[in-house]
Amino acid sequence: MVQNKITQGSIPKQLLAFFFPIWVGTFFQQLYNTVDAVIVGNFVGKEALAAVGGPTGTIINLMVGFFVGMSSGAGVVIAQYYGARREDETSKAVHTAMALALWGGVMLTVCGLVFSPTLLRSMGTPESVMQHATAYIRIYFAGTVFNLIYNIGSGILRAVGDSKRPLYFLMICSGCNVVLDILFVAVLQMGVTGAALATILSQAVSAGLVLLSLTNVESVYRLHLSKIKLDFCILGRIIHIGLPAGLQSVMYSVSNIVIQASINGFGLDTVAAWTAYGKIDGLFWMTISSFGTAITIFVGQNFGAGFYDRVKKSVRICFVMSAAVTVVLSSALLLGGPYLYRLFTDDEKVIALGIEIMRFLVPYYFTYVAIDILSGAMRGAGDGIVPMIITCIGVCVLRVIWISFAVPMWPTLKTACFSYPLTWSITSVAFVVYYIQGSWLRRHIPPVQETVQKEESLAK
Numbered sequence: 001m002v003q004n005k006i007t008q009g010s011i012p013k014q015l016l017a018f019f020f021p022i023w024v025g026t027f028f029q030q031l032y033n034t035v036d037a038v039i040v041g042n043f044v045g046k047e048a049l050a051a052v053g054g055p056t057g058t059i060i061n062l063m064v065g066f067f068v069g070m071s072s073g074a075g076v077v078i079a080q081y082y083g084a085r086r087e088d089e090t091s092k093a094v095h096t097a098m099a100l101a102l103w104g105g106v107m108l109t110v111c112g113l114v115f116s117p118t119l120l121r122s123m124g125t126p127e128s129v130m131q132h133a134t135a136y137i138r139i140y141f142a143g144t145v146f147n148l149i150y151n152i153g154s155g156i157l158r159a160v161g162d163s164k165r166p167l168y169f170l171m172i173c174s175g176c177n178v179v180l181d182i183l184f185v186a187v188l189q190m191g192v193t194g195a196a197l198a199t200i201l202s203q204a205v206s207a208g209l210v211l212l213s214l215t216n217v218e219s220v221y222r223l224h225l226s227k228i229k230l231d232f233c234i235l236g237r238i239i240h241i242g243l244p245a246g247l248q249s250v251m252y253s254v255s256n257i258v259i260q261a262s263i264n265g266f267g268l269d270t271v272a273a274w275t276a277y278g279k280i281d282g283l284f285w286m287t288i289s290s291f292g293t294a295i296t297i298f299v300g301q302n303f304g305a306g307f308y309d310r311v312k313k314s315v316r317i318c319f320v321m322s323a324a325v326t327v328v329l330s331s332a333l334l335l336g337g338p339y340l341y342r343l344f345t346d347d348e349k350v351i352a353l354g355i356e357i358m359r360f361l362v363p364y365y366f367t368y369v370a371i372d373i374l375s376g377a378m379r380g381a382g383d384g385i386v387p388m389i390i391t392c393i394g395v396c397v398l399r400v401i402w403i404s405f406a407v408p409m410w411p412t413l414k415t416a417c418f419s420y421p422l423t424w425s426i427t428s429v430a431f432v433v434y435y436i437q438g439s440w441l442r443r444h445i446p447p448v449q450e451t452v453q454k455e456e457s458l459a460k
Contacts, residue, residue, distance in 0.1 A: 006018070006083070006161050006297070006298055006301045006302065007083060007301055007302050007305045007307060007310070011310065011313055011314050011317050012317055012321075014298070015294055015295070015298060015314065015317060015318055015321065016321070017163075018158075018161075018163050018294045018297065018298065019290055019291060019294040019321075021163035021164050021166070021167040022158065022163050022166075022167075022290040022293050022294055023286065023287060023290040024167050024171075025154075025163075025166050025167035025169075025170040025171075026170075026286035026287075026289065026290050027286055028167075028170040028171050028173070028174040035174075035177055035178050035181050037049055037052055037275065037276065037279050037344055038279075038343050038344055039181045039182065039185045039186060039195065040052050040185060040191070040192060040195050041272075041276070041344045041345045042344075042345070043185050043186050043189075044132075044185065044191050044192065046268065046269070046272040046345060046347055046350060047128045047129050047132060047268065048132045048191060048192050049272050049275055049276070049344060049345060052132075052133075052136055052192055052195055052196075052275070056116075056120070056133045056136050056137045056140070057275070057278060058123070058253060058256050058257050058260045059112075059116055059119050059120065059137060059253075059257070060137065060140060060141075061249070061252075061253045061256065062119075062250060062253035062254065062256075062257065063108055063111060063112055063141075063144075064108065064144060064147060064148075065246070065249035065250065065252070065253055066246040066247070066249055066250050067100075067101075067104040067105075067108060067148055067151075067246065068148075068151050068246075068249065069242060069243075069244075069245035069246030069247070069248060069249040069250075070100065070104070070238070070239070070242035070243065070245070070246040071097065071100070071101070071148070071151050071152040071155050071242065072155065072241075072242055072245045072296065072379065073237075073238040073239065073240070073241035073242020073243065073245060073246075073379075073384070074093065074096070074097035074100065074152060074155060074156070074159075074238045074242060075097075075155035075156070075158060075159040075296070075297065075300070076159075076241045076242075076296060076297075076300045076379055076380055076382065077093050077234065077237050077238050077241060078090060078093045078094060078097065078155075078156055078159035078160065078221070079159040079160070079296075079297050079300030079301045079304065079380070080300050080301070080303060080304035080382070081093055081304065082159060082160050082161075082220070082221070082301065082304070083300065083301030083302065083303070083304030083305045084304040084305060084306075087220045089234065090160075090220050090221055091220055091221065091222075091227075092231045092234050093231075093234050093237075093238070094156055094214075094221050094222075094223055095223065095224070095227045095228050095229060095231070096229070096230055096231045096234045096235050096238065097152050097155070097156060097238065098149070098152060098153070098156075098214075098223060098228050099228050099229055099230045100152065100230070100235070100238070101145070101148040101149045101151075101152040101153070102145065102148075102149070102228070104148050105144050105145025105146075105147070105148045105149065106145065108141060108144040108145075108148070109141055109142060109143075109144055109145065111141075112137065112138070112140070112141025112142075112144065113138055113141055113142070116134070116137045116138065116141065117134050119257075120133050120134060120137070122261075123257055123260055123261045123264060124261050124264040124265060125264060126264060126267075126268050126271065128268060129268070129271065132191070132192045133192075135191075135192055135193050135196070136192040136193070136195065136196045137196075138196075139193060139196035139197060139200065140196050140199060140200060142200065143199075143200025143201075143203060143204065145207075146200060146203040146204040146206070146207040147203050147207075149207040149210065149211065150169070150173075150203060150206040150207045150210050153166075153207070153210030153211060153213075153214055153223075154166035154169070154210055156214065156221060156223075157210070157213070157214070157221075158293065158297055159221075159297055159300070160219070160221050161297075161301070163294075165210075165213055166210070168209075169206045169209040169210055169213075170206060172205060172206070172209065173202045173203065173205050173206035173209075174202070176198075176201065176202040176205050177198050177199060177202035180194075180197070180198035180201055180202060181194070181195060181198045183198075184197055184198050185198070211223070240382075240384070241379060241382055241384045242384070243384070244384035244385050244387065244388035245379060245384055245388070247388055247392070248387070248388045248391050248392060251391070251392045251395075251396035251397075252391075252395065252396060254396065254400075255395065255396040255397075255399040255400050255403075258399070258400050258403050258404070259399065259403055259416060259419060260274075262403050262407050262416045263413075263416060266413055266416075269347070269349050269350050269353055270353055270413060272345065272347070272350045273350045273351075273353035273354035273357060274354075274357065275344075276341055276344040276345065276350070276354050277354050277357045277358055277361075279344070280333065280337070280340050280341070280354075280358065281358075281361075283329065283333065284326070284329055284330070284333070284362075284365050287322075287325055287326070287329060288322060288326065288368065288369065288372045288373075289372060291318055291321065291322040291325075291372065291373060291376075292372035292373060292375070292376035293376065294318065294376075295314065295315060295318045295373055295376045295377050295380065296376040296377070296379050296380040297380065298314050298318075298380065299311050299314065299315070299376075299377045299380025299381055300380040300381075302314065303380060303381045303382070303441075308441060311377070311380075311381065311441065312441070314377075315373065315374070315377045315435075318373055318377075319369065319370070319373045319374075322369050322372075322373055323366065323369050326365050326366050326369055327366065329365070330362050330363065330365045330366070333358065333362050334358070334359065334362055334363070337354075337355055337358045337359070337362075338351070338355055341354045341355060353413070356413065356414075357413070357417060360414055360417050360418075361417055361420055361421070364420065364421035364424065364425075367421055367424040367425045367428055368424040368428065369428070370428040370431050370432055371391065371395075371424065371427050371428055371431055374387075374431040374432070374434075374435045375387040375390075375391065375431060377435075377440075378434075378435075378440040381440055381441055383439075383440040383441075386434060386440065387431070387434075387440075390427060390430045390431055390434060391427060394423060394426050394427030394430050395423045395424070395427050396423075398419075398422070398423045398426060399419045399420075399422075399423045402418070402419040402422060402423070403416065403419055406418075406419075
């Protein structure tokens with residue numbers, strides 16, 4: 001019998017073996033987002049730089065983030081079925097997840113094209129940025145179906161323990177994006193329109209690769225295009241786990257829209273500095289989210305197999321790993337920040353503001369670690385509602401309250417930035433308390449648990 005290393009192998013070794021491909025893949029995903037900002041900032045100007053990452057990035061995260069959160073529910077369901085060796089349900093979950101990607105892509109395109117300009121204005125986007133931002137975001141949303149197909153397709157592969165192929169696809173996609181950015185923006189001088197086209201064409205490449213991979217694999221999770229349809233029983237399970245994650249993402253984005261609106265009030269230079277910081281800041285978020293994704297799938301498969309002691313041990317190990325990496329990465333960003341900012345712009349005022357933001361926020365990164373690791377573990381065990389409630393209140397609601405009341409009283413950039421460490425700290429404490437309490441793991445035990453445990457014992 002083939003050994004499932006996630007449910008049997010060395011926990012530290014398997015976590016790292018799963019984490020690194022996800023991290024490198026996320027790095028390349030972050031890279032092609034950052035390349036847009038670097039090339040646009042250098043070849044078009046700071047107005048265009050502000051447009052491709054600040055207000056547009058916040059709106060994109062609002063709309064796309066909901067469906068990416070939903071796709072995480074699909075990944076958990078597939079991981080649990082796959083870990084429990086329920087082949088029929090695994091196949092149905094794969095096809096339901098892909099149907100969700102297609103329907104979601106259509107809905108996002110329509111909503112993005114209709115509502116984005118209104119949202120940009122409601123955020124107080126500077127008029128000098130508005131034209132660039134509107135052009136960029138409309139083109140981006142025209143191609144969101146590719147984004148969702150890739151995210152859900154790669155989520156399927158990771159759910160069954162394959163984190164390498166999504167990495168290869170993103171590397172190819174990122175290379176395409178760099179080449180197309182240079183061609184469209186630097187050579188053909190198409191401005192933000194060229195940057196947006198480069199992004200969606202690159203995403204189309206990654207979507208095509210993931211579909212090709214899933215349709216040609218000889219396994220229970222093979223995708224048959226003729227079988228793509230919604231199984232409403234499994235869709236209910238996906239929604240049960242994924243909807244809280246999707247709503248959590250929406251609440252994050254809503255609170256970030258409030259912060260972005262506050263940042264917009266400080267002027268164009270601050271918006272440009274905040275945009276560049278967001279790209280540099282992505283180095284931390286891609287790292288911690290990769291640990292979060294790794295522990296979600298790791299817990300999902302072990303929970304499905306009924307190995308609950310292994311679940312708790314893996315959470316402890318993943319937490320220590322992510323905390324150690326956060327300390328190292330924070331130190332590196334503080335030392336290299338001034339050099340990183342010059343990749344985006346040579347405007348000294350923008351650079352000075354960016355360094356001010358970085359030196360204020362980066363030392364607080366460690367306060368966020370518990371949120372992603374513990375919430376990821378809880379989703380893997382099928383508990384998505386309580387983590388959503390904790391996050392929405394602890395991060396989102398408190399952040400909006402702070403921006404609404406504190407910034408008008410002390411109207412400085414640091415006051416707006418302080419909303420992040422304040423809410424990270426409070427939410428982390430709440431997650432630790434809920435994790436220790438333990439009800440997140442005392443959930444429905446898959447009916448095949450005893451059978452799987454006997455099979456695993458025999459395999460040893």
